[in-house]
Amino acid sequence: xxxxxxxxxxxxxxxxxxxxxxxxxxxxxxxxxxxxxxxxxxxxxxxxxxxxxxxxxxxxxxxxxxxxxxxxxxxxxxxxxxxxxxxxxxxxxxxxxxxxxxxxxxxxxxxxxxxxxxxxxxxxxxxxxxxxxxxxxxxxxxxxxxxxxxxxxxxxxxxxxxxxxxxxxxxxxxxxxxxxxxxxxxxxxxxxxxxxxxxxxxxxxxxxxxxxxxxxxxxxxxxxxxxxxxxxxxxxxxxxxxxxxxxxxxxxxxxxxxxxxxxxxxxxxxxxxxxxxxxxxxxxxxxxxxxxxxxxxxxxxxxxxxxxxxxxxxxxxxxxxxxxxxxxxxxxxxxxxxxxxxxxxxxxxxxxxxxxxxxxxxxxxxxxxxxxxxxxxxxxxxxxxxxxxxxxxxxxxxxxxxxxxxxxxxxxxxxxxxxxxxxxxxxxxxxxxxxxxxxxxxxxxxxxxxxxxxxxxxxxxxxxx
Numbered sequence: 001x002x003x004x005x006x007x008x009x010x011x012x013x014x015x016x017x018x019x020x021x022x023x024x025x026x027x028x029x030x031x032x033x034x035x036x037x038x039x040x041x042x043x044x045x046x047x048x049x050x051x052x053x054x055x056x057x058x059x060x061x062x063x064x065x066x067x068x069x070x071x072x073x074x075x076x077x078x079x080x081x082x083x084x085x086x087x088x089x090x091x092x093x094x095x096x097x098x099x100x101x102x103x104x105x106x107x108x109x110x111x112x113x114x115x116x117x118x119x120x121x122x123x124x125x126x127x128x129x130x131x132x133x134x135x136x137x138x139x140x141x142x143x144x145x146x147x148x149x150x151x152x153x154x155x156x157x158x159x160x161x162x163x164x165x166x167x168x169x170x171x172x173x174x175x176x177x178x179x180x181x182x183x184x185x186x187x188x189x190x191x192x193x194x195x196x197x198x199x200x201x202x203x204x205x206x207x208x209x210x211x212x213x214x215x216x217x218x219x220x221x222x223x224x225x226x227x228x229x230x231x232x233x234x235x236x237x238x239x240x241x242x243x244x245x246x247x248x249x250x251x252x253x254x255x256x257x258x259x260x261x262x263x264x265x266x267x268x269x270x271x272x273x274x275x276x277x278x279x280x281x282x283x284x285x286x287x288x289x290x291x292x293x294x295x296x297x298x299x300x301x302x303x304x305x306x307x308x309x310x311x312x313x314x315x316x317x318x319x320x321x322x323x324x325x326x327x328x329x330x331x332x333x334x335x336x337x338x339x340x341x342x343x344x345x346x347x348x349x350x351x352x353x354x355x356x357x358x359x360x361x362x363x364x365x366x367x368x369x370x371x372x373x374x375x376x377x378x379x380x381x382x383x384x385x386x387x388x389x390x391x392x393x394x395x396x397x398x399x400x401x402x403x404x405x406x407x408x409x410x411x412x413x414x415x416x417x418x419x420x421x422x423x424x425x426x427x428x429x430x431x432x433x434x435x436x437x438x439x440x441x442x443x444x445x446x447x448x449x450x451x452x453x454x455x456x457x458x459x460x461x462x463x464x465x
Contacts, residue, residue: 028089030433032443033392035332035341040373040392041434042346043089047389056387058376060366061113061167063087064138065374068098068109068120069387080106080122084138087372087391088431096140098122102132103146112163112170117143117189119170121161131159133172135191144191150183164214165264169194171220173212182210184220184245208233209259216264218242223262223272226252235259235274237293251293257282265316269296273320284320286337300337319367321346321375328377330365330392346375346390370394395438397464398455402428402438406458414439414455417447 028045047067056069068082080098085091097103098120107123118136123129131149136142149172160173164186172185186194210224220240226233235256239249258275265271270289275282284302287295302320316335321328322343329343365375373392396406400413417424417439425432439447441454441464458464 028431030088030431030437032437032440033344033346035344038332038340038394039397040344040394041088041437042390042392043087043434044346044388044390045085045089045091047083047085047091047095047387055108056376056378057109057111058366058374058389059111059113059118060087060368060372060374061163062115063368063372064092064113064116065366065389065391066111066113066118067376067387067389068111069376069378070106070109071095071387078106079103080109080120082109082111082118082120082136082140084118084140085389087374087393088434089389089391090431092138093140096136099132099134099146101146102130108159110159110161112161113167114163114170114189115167119161119163119187121149121159121172123159131172133161133170133187133191135189147187147191149185158208158210160211162212162214165216169214171212171214173210173222182222182224184212211259211262213262213264214242215239216268219248220245221262221264221270223259223274225256225259225274233257235272235276235287237262237270237272237289239293249293251289251295253287253289253295254285260284263313263318271316271318286318298337300333302331313367313369317367317371319365319373321365321377323377328375328388328390330373330375332373344392346392393434397438397441398458400424400428400435400439402430406464408459411459418449418452421447 028043031042033040033042056067058065058067060066063086064084065087066082066084068080070078071081080103081095082098083091083093083095102124103122104124110121112119116138118138119133120136121131121133123131130151132146133149134142134146135144162171164171168189170187172187173182188194208225210222213221215221219242222238222240224236226236233256234252235254237249237251237253238247240247253272254274254276256274256276260273260275262270262272268291270291270293271286272289273284273286275284286300286302288298290296316337317333319330319332321330323329328346330346331343332340334340365373367373371394376387376389378387396404398406398410398414400410400417403409413424413428417435421432421435425435436447439451441451441458444450454464
């Protein structure tokens with residue numbers, strides 16, 4: 001029987017206290033961003049401002065995102081917090097402390113979205129390196145206590161949590177930091193463990209930067225970089241039976257310096273992302289594999305921008321994010337792995353860039369099936385360290401009923417927006433500033449009568465782009 005995530009679970013719920021020291025978040029800023037013929041409403045916001053931000057992570061599903069981060073008054077005293085937000089950058093609740101007992105000075109936070117439940121995974125060094133898991137609803141209410149997973153001396157990046165294909169289960173992977181055993185545990189949405197737990201025997205030495213995904217048929221997909229105890233460092237792919245953990249496939253793909261991401265695509269083939277040195281420079285690659293783990297044509301070199309692979313989709317689309325000159329950029333690819341165009345600037349400077357002495361981008365972003373991109377990064381320098389979050393929502397100029405098409409059904413909503421923008425925004429559940437961007441056909445920064453003729457031209461000419 002498959003346990004389905006749902007609100008109103010019988011698991012007891014309670015609201016965690018939020019420290020009053022957290023400052024209120026800034027309102028989202030909306031603007032238009034286009035790559036060739038692909039346009040996005042870009043929403044950028046600060047979940048809050050803090051005295052010290054160490055790390056951040058983002059996950060999303062079904063129009064709800066979660067950003068988790070470490071915050072403290074100093075580097076030696078940090079706590080884990082999280083908040084949920086919608087695709088327009090509106091926070092659904094104030095930042096919430098993950099766990100008062102085990103959430104102090106934690107190592108990297110990871111998150112997954114299971115339908116209407118959020119799963120957070122972290123390591124607590126002060127409890128002998130124990131890994132913990134906790135489940136929350138989208139209002140920030142805890143659905144479980146902190147669940148002990150295992151104790152490990154692994155460094156950050158050696159554990160991971162991912163959602164199953166039905167988003168009704170969470171699979172947790174953790175490396176003990178020595179030896180060749182990778183431990184995998186699965187949980188349903190109520191936080192109950194699903195047996196059996198697996199101990200995967202990595203065949204190419206210590207598994208550095210392991211990442212997992214669950215195939216549609218239930219098999220566990222694993223990628224990692226072989227550890228320094230193995231003579232040659234490879235990007236490795238392995239497939240294990242979801243029923244008993246038996247290894248089905250094991251392939252050394254290519255020499256590698258890092259391992260970033262793995263996902264199953266619509267035709268059940270596999271794609272992995274890894275880093276490798278080319279003529280002394282670090283490149284990021286994405287490689288297609290067949291179901292047996294054999295590399296096929298289609299390895300893509302993403303270049304040397306210091307890129308980090310984002311989460312792929314089952315239809316093959318993916319994105320990666322990198323920073324350059326204190327600006328965050330994202331590069332998008334279609335299902336055939338063709339670039340949509342030049343990398344898109346994501347960061348909207350809410351602060352004077354001269355106040356920022358540094359910028360760091362997390363190495364995961366969320367990329368939903370509807371094309372919405374969610375990402376987070378943090379800056380340091382100036383009066384505060386700041387955590388930032390942004391979304392990119394694709395849109396068709398003039399698609400005022402938000403059905404993804406531009407046709408006669410958009411005429412009445414367009415007139416509605418022209419005549420009463422607040423009422424239109426409330427009816428279609430969209431911020432007024434975002435509505436202006438979608439309806440501003442002549443791109444003068446306003447939605448007014450000067451957009452009527454261009455709108456009609458779009459309708460009769462087959463589109464505005």
